[in-house]
Amino acid sequence: MKTLSTLMFANSYSELATSLGMSVIPQPLDQPYLVHFNPLVAEKLELDPAVVLDTRFIEIFSGNKILANMSPLAMKYSGHQFGQYNPDLGDGRGLLLGEVITSTGKKWDLHLKGSGKTPYSRMGDGRAVLRSSIREYLASAAMAGLSIPTTHALAIIGSQTSVIRENVETAATLVRVAESHLRFGHFEYLFYTGQHQELQQLADYVIEHHFPELASAPSPYASLFKQICQRTAAMIAAWQAVGFAHGVMNTDNMSILGLTFDYGPFGFIDDYEPSYICNHSDYSGRYAFDQQPAIGLWNLSAFGYALTPLLNKTEIDDGLEHYQHQLQQQYSHNMRQKLGLTIADESDTQLFSELLQLLKQYKVDYTLFFRTLSQVRIDELPHGEHHFNALFQCTLALKTWLACYQQRLQLEPDTRQRLTTMRQHNPKYILRNYLAQQAIEEAEQGNYQLIEQLMTVLAHPFDEHEDVEKLAQLPPHWGKHLEISCSS
Known part of the structure; x- marks a missing residue:
């Protein structure tokens, strides 16, 4: 040390x-x-x-x-x-x-x-x-x-x-x-100012320091672009599965390593709303939650255009196609993990879609639904809708979905680890906006206890932390409608 x-x-x-x-x-x-x-x-x-x-x-x-x-x-x-x-x-x-x-x-x-x-x-x-x-x-x-x-x-x-x-x-x-x-914007700056030799130098720097295995690739710059597309896809797929909205997906906020970067008016979804906008300055909804996968593609296209001194159109198109394929594959994988599914089946897309539509229709808390589902045994599923009474106003449609889910589980080779797997991929604790706001207000008065409690549960969000379970409760009504700006 x-x-x-x-x-x-x-x-x-x-x-x-x-x-x-x-x-x-x-x-x-x-x-x-x-x-x-x-x-x-x-x-x-x-x-x-x-x-x-x-x-x-x-x-x-x-x-x-x-x-x-x-x-x-x-x-x-x-x-x-x-x-x-x-x-x-x-x-x-x-x-x-x-x-x-x-x-x-x-x-x-x-x-x-x-x-x-x-x-x-x-x-x-x-x-x-x-x-x-x-x-x-x-x-x-x-x-x-x-x-x-x-x-x-x-x-x-x-x-x-x-x-x-x-x-x-x-x-x-x-x-x-x-x-x-390093951001997409570093390359855009060099491209648009005509510093193409420096752009190549920066690409070489990225390969040397972060992707040394690509130096010996037949087309190192094409491989670099493809690798960045893949990392971006994995990052955004993870955002979508956990219910995270970045809020300001400008290309200057996009990491070349696929890191979540420059936290401004971000937000974790409370009630499931796919068109959730966490930035009150985003009047058009360009960076709404359900637009993030498409914006990732748009940003990578802009990044690829900035690399045209190093790449041809086919190489850029290949990278963008790779992004779309990887995003879908990774998101499906993440959702299967949330439902305790270990193999892929052609019915999975419909199962996911019908569930998300239910959560949207009844304005159900996204995180607590999946965490609650992680407690329900397979034999309970056909009559397990009572577990969700605190989340649904009416559980009739949920009962139908739970039956379909149980039927899908019958295709699994082994379901003994299902609940354990689900609890490892469905957090009990997320950084809800209202909790962050309360921590800020207390800190402004010199009290950092809530920051300490949040840092403890956020470091291990899948654990129970029974002494601070209040941090996992449904948010109050006022806590669901906080507006966050870019002002910092």
Whole structure:
């Protein structure tokens, strides 16, 4: 385990084209303090959790000091925002502090979010508020606990620095950790500015650092695009199965490693509504929950177009077809796991569809339905609708579906592990919007107990955690209709 002084840093990204970023010194926060620290993320960095006792920890991650071997850099990229190309993007409130190298040679980006103005801040102040920092901190922990690829967060640092959003709030920094912060938008920036040699250099960098096995492929760049399509498909299939809406799927928020990235107005579905929009700024519903698979394809198409100096049309089309095939295959696999099915059958699509239609029609809580189903034995299914009385106003149609489900289970070679499998793939705990909001409001008063409780259950969302079962209850009516904005 390492201390702050013994962390080994590299700064390979800063050795790329100078147009891809600019060196920036963080702007310090006033009277900084630790809000919360995640030892599970520290473990990824091989960082001793006792590091929080080092007085430099808060100073470094509040922008008041930097380690000698850090090389803070604001990344430059562009991207399509709500379908329109925007050339004026970049790290407007974040800095890549450096790349931590572990004893195994694995590289982790250490990123400070909310560190003040950069050349890409445009009209912004470069700050993050405590509210948005807590939401991303909790969200990244929730996704990691669900085994969905994501960026991570090591700590939140609060302060007395005032910032103005809709109201006066206090600034904070989020210490983000990721295998890479490279986005589709990095490639789009180089393509649209005609820096095609630098674009190839960046593609080579991605292959060297993240996909070294592709270096010897017959067509390394085509294989790279296909691999990114596959990872994106797996990520979005996982989102759809667990009921997660990202909210702002712009291409500058799309990771080249298929990581859930840049948590803004995200939301986990409460009552099942496929057209759920979690971002109140998304007036057209472009990024609604049920649009995410298609938007993934749209974003990959834009990304593929940015790679046309390296790829031909056939290679791009092959990658996009691979995305669609992988997305469907992975989503079907995920749904079968949620229902405890181990083999594929042609009737599965109809079984899934009829269930989702039921959940939509009766406005049933998505997470609690599947968790409840994970408790019902096969022999109970034909008359097991009473288990769902708290979720359905009328269970007559559900009774019919449960009978069909029991019939489908008869095709399984072995159902003895069904309930165990289902409980391993249907979480009891998700980060509901109202819980995040309550944690924020309490934290703004200096109480971090709910953050601590949420971090415990979100790290192990499939376990029972009987002492805090209230966090798994149906949300109150007001908690289902919270509007989340991009303001942070």
